[in-house]
Amino acid sequence: xxxxxxxxxxxxxxxxxxxxxxxxxxxxxxxxxxxxxxxxxxxxxxxxxxxxxxxxxxxxxxxxxxxxxxxxxxxxxxxxxxxxxxxxxxxxxxxxxxxxxxxxxxxxxxxxxxxxxxxxxxxxxxxxxxxxxxxxxxxxxxxxxxxxxxxxxxxxxxxxxxxxxxxxxxxxxxxxxxxxxxxxxxxxxxxxxxxxxxxxxxxxxxxxxxxxxxxxxxxxxxxxxxxxxxxxxxxxxxxxxxxxxxxxxxxxxxxxxxxxxxxxxxxxxxxxxxxxxxxxxxxxxxxxxxxxxxxxxxxxxxxxxxxxxxxxxxxxxxxxxxxxxxxxxxxxxxxxxxxxxxxxxxxxxxxxxxxxxxxxxxxxxxxxxxxxxxxxxxxxxxxxxxxxxxxxxxxxxxxxxxxxxxxxxxxxxxxxxxxxxxxxxxxxxxxxxxxxxxxxxxxxxxxxxxxxxxxxxxxxxxxxxxxxxxxxx
Ligand code: DCP
Numbered sequence: 001x002x003x004x005x006x007x008x009x010x011x012x013x014x015x016x017x018x019x020x021x022x023x024x025x026x027x028x029x030x031x032x033x034x035x036x037x038x039x040x041x042x043x044x045x046x047x048x049x050x051x052x053x054x055x056x057x058x059x060x061x062x063x064x065x066x067x068x069x070x071x072x073x074x075x076x077x078x079x080x081x082x083x084x085x086x087x088x089x090x091x092x093x094x095x096x097x098x099x100x101x102x103x104x105x106x107x108x109x110x111x112x113x114x115x116x117x118x119x120x121x122x123x124x125x126x127x128x129x130x131x132x133x134x135x136x137x138x139x140x141x142x143x144x145x146x147x148x149x150x151x152x153x154x155x156x157x158x159x160x161x162x163x164x165x166x167x168x169x170x171x172x173x174x175x176x177x178x179x180x181x182x183x184x185x186x187x188x189x190x191x192x193x194x195x196x197x198x199x200x201x202x203x204x205x206x207x208x209x210x211x212x213x214x215x216x217x218x219x220x221x222x223x224x225x226x227x228x229x230x231x232x233x234x235x236x237x238x239x240x241x242x243x244x245x246x247x248x249x250x251x252x253x254x255x256x257x258x259x260x261x262x263x264x265x266x267x268x269x270x271x272x273x274x275x276x277x278x279x280x281x282x283x284x285x286x287x288x289x290x291x292x293x294x295x296x297x298x299x300x301x302x303x304x305x306x307x308x309x310x311x312x313x314x315x316x317x318x319x320x321x322x323x324x325x326x327x328x329x330x331x332x333x334x335x336x337x338x339x340x341x342x343x344x345x346x347x348x349x350x351x352x353x354x355x356x357x358x359x360x361x362x363x364x365x366x367x368x369x370x371x372x373x374x375x376x377x378x379x380x381x382x383x384x385x386x387x388x389x390x391x392x393x394x395x396x397x398x399x400x401x402x403x404x405x406x407x408x409x410x411x412x413x414x415x416x417x418x419x420x421x422x423x424x425x426x427x428x429x430x431x432x433x434x435x436x437x438x439x440x441x442x443x444x445x446x447x448x449x450x451x452x453x454x455x456x457x458x459x460x461x462x463x464x465x466x467x468x469x470x471x472x473x
Pocket of ligand 1: 028029030031032033034063064065129130234235
């Protein structure tokens with residue numbers, strides 16, 4: 001019997017772990033947008049720097065803070081003015097703007113540079129604009145056979161600076177880490193992690209010398225543990241999680257720190273079962289968790305509490321979808337269909353640019369268009385938020401077609417959101433306002449597939465019409 005009903009597509013799925021241990025790394029760039037801006041403006045290097053949103057109210061919202069600025073207590077939750085109070089010498093750089101909204105191309109491209117370097121040693125999955133999972137099992141196994149840790153004559157400086165979870169280091173940490181990496185009596189899995197740590201140290205050094213970016217990493221036997229470890233020591237450091245340290249690491253770990261437990265599922269565990277840490281979950285049998293959450297999620301929870309995770313690194317360096325969105329907070333909210341139509345057209349143009357780029361650079365097309373929006377309904381003076389239903393349809397290329405389809409999707413969603421609503425155009429001069437306001441819109445293009453060259457060439461020809469005619473002349 002499944003007691004807690006949650007949206008199925010959002011539920012985690014338990015996958016079996018392989019018999020042979022994997023070596024997985026999670027690499028996360030440090031204060032990413034701030035580093036990109038420091039590279040673009042070398043005079044900012046080593047100085048307290050933050051990147052702020054284009055909306056300049058109270059100095060703009062901080063979205064990335066350099067580690068030099070963090071020393072003064074500057075945090076991402078602050079606005080520019082507050083940050084300047086905490087650190088008068090801080091340099092605030094505005095995020096680039098295009099189409100009247102933040103343009104992240106600069107950061108996306110910088111993330112791609114890093115991915116290309118990391119992918120040299122194994123399967124690489126781009127998890128976000130500045131995070132990558134790597135499966136380096138093959139490379140670590142090969143190194144263990146050809147050049148086992150006990151035989152290393154000199155140790156990589158970065159590898160020696162690793163942190164090993166569960167290793168008590170009273171004296172010189174690098175000496176003790178060096179011993180741990182080269183232990184003759186180490187189990188094979190720990191030796192594999194030692195080889196993995198050496199490989200990741202080399203890759204991080206290559207990233208620094210080729211891009212000027214520092215990054216931090218976690219090295220473990222699965223994705224969940226590698227991700228937990230990469231954030232433990234930042235910036236520019238790496239952390240290894242040996243199997244023997246897993247239970248100690250998880251016992252007091254707040255469940256919202258575990259991927260997929262930050263949302264509704266984690267909230268349910270806390271409110272309904274009093275589970276605050278991964279250790280608290282250990283008291284429930286697998287059968288009990290299956291009873292409460294269904295077979296698959298129950299098993300996933302039981303395994304997660306024990307640090308077991310079979311998710312594979314996907315071998316995907318390109319995004320699974322493209323999106324273009326904008327928020328309209330407070331007084332900027334959109335209050336009529338023409339304002340929504342205007343912004344839908346702007347967002348459609350940005351989305352089409354990214355779709356064109358994907359065809360040209362990667363030979364891929366998207367097949368599904370989805371509109372998401374945040375909408376508030378105000379009736380009898382009360383302004384209450386309710387979930388606005390997302391709507392999808394087949395994606396037709398061309399910015400006008402995308403805009404038309406997205407506008408239709410918006411109206412369809414609005415009718416579902418508020419079935420009694422009259423959407424017919426207001427009479428000229430009418431002062432009656434719509435009983436809703438839109439606080440955010442996003443268009444996304446997903447279901448991306450590879451296209452044969454001929455097809456994509458024809459598609460480009462349709463899209464760029466006259467320009468292609470010119471090429472042929
Ligand atoms: N970002 C954003 N808005 C947010 C959070 C992040 O635009 N609310 C952007 C700016 C960040 C980048 O995404 O530089 C990566 O986010 P992270 O959460 O990984 O944080 P940072 O890389 O900035 O810092 P850290 O070194 O703590 O990972």
